[in-house]
Amino acid sequence: MKKLLYVTANPKGIEKSKGLKIGEAFLEAVQEECKNIEINRIDLFNYEFPQMDADLVSARGKLAGYGYSLDQLSTPEREKISKMHALANEFITYDSYVFVSPMWNFNSPAVLKAYIDNLFISGKTFVHTANGPKGLLTDKKAIHIQTRGGKYIGTPMQELESGDRYLKIALCFLGIKVYDTVVAEGFDLNPLKTPEILKQGIINARIAAKQFANELIQI
Numbered sequence: 001m002k003k004l005l006y007v008t009a010n011p012k013g014i015e016k017s018k019g020l021k022i023g024e025a026f027l028e029a030v031q032e033e034c035k036n037i038e039i040n041r042i043d044l045f046n047y048e049f050p051q052m053d054a055d056l057v058s059a060r061g062k063l064a065g066y067g068y069s070l071d072q073l074s075t076p077e078r079e080k081i082s083k084m085h086a087l088a089n090e091f092i093t094y095d096s097y098v099f100v101s102p103m104w105n106f107n108s109p110a111v112l113k114a115y116i117d118n119l120f121i122s123g124k125t126f127v128h129t130a131n132g133p134k135g136l137l138t139d140k141k142a143i144h145i146q147t148r149g150g151k152y153i154g155t156p157m158q159e160l161e162s163g164d165r166y167l168k169i170a171l172c173f174l175g176i177k178v179y180d181t182v183v184a185e186g187f188d189l190n191p192l193k194t195p196e197i198l199k200q201g202i203i204n205a206r207i208a209a210k211q212f213a214n215e216l217i218q219i
């Protein structure tokens, strides 16, 4: 049985979001290829998770930097870092991850970065070695489905894209080297073209899903 975590960062809901529609098509196609799969969902706009606030930053520093034990932390620090570790422990149990987010101001919605912040735990998801940091989440696959209002691919705007780039950097740092992206872009340039761009996005997602599922079976 393979496990897939489907993480969405879009408050619009599936009726209004093109990305969420493309994401569902992706999941459907994965399930057609890989029958023996458990899928769990996290909708980051309706999900409570630790934020990197003063308590969490302090707890992180005390545990990692100063060798404190959990019982030496304040109650809020202990509660928040325990939730952060629980989130990371759960994340680690998956073989594969699908992230769906729109481009917002060249990046992803902030909730996605806030969620990813919970995964960086030295000794759990990465370690420091004599040769530099090493990700521990190996043998896992991730894909990012990103919708964009403008056009970036093959244009001077390409360099401004920071959401997909960041997600790839973060997950690769943690050891998830197999990373793909499905992009559907140009939605806001001409609303009449929305159905066409959406249709192509769904086709691309289904193609990517087949490959994703086949690689997943081999993990």
Ligand SMILES: Cc1cc2nc3c(=O)[nH]c(=O)nc-3n(C[C@H](O)[C@H](O)[C@H](O)COP(=O)(O)O)c2cc1C
Pocket (backbone or CB within 6 Å): 010, 012, 016, 017, 018, 019, 020, 101, 102, 103, 104, 105, 106, 107, 147, 148, 149, 150, 151, 187, 188
């Ligand atoms: C707050 C906000 C910021 C946005 N910033 C960008 C941007 O920097 N570049 C871009 O191409 N589109 C931007 N857009 C447009 C969306 O990326 C675009 O409408 C996309 O198709 C939304 O996908 P969805 O239907 O899945 O939500 C922005 C939209 C919102 C709401």
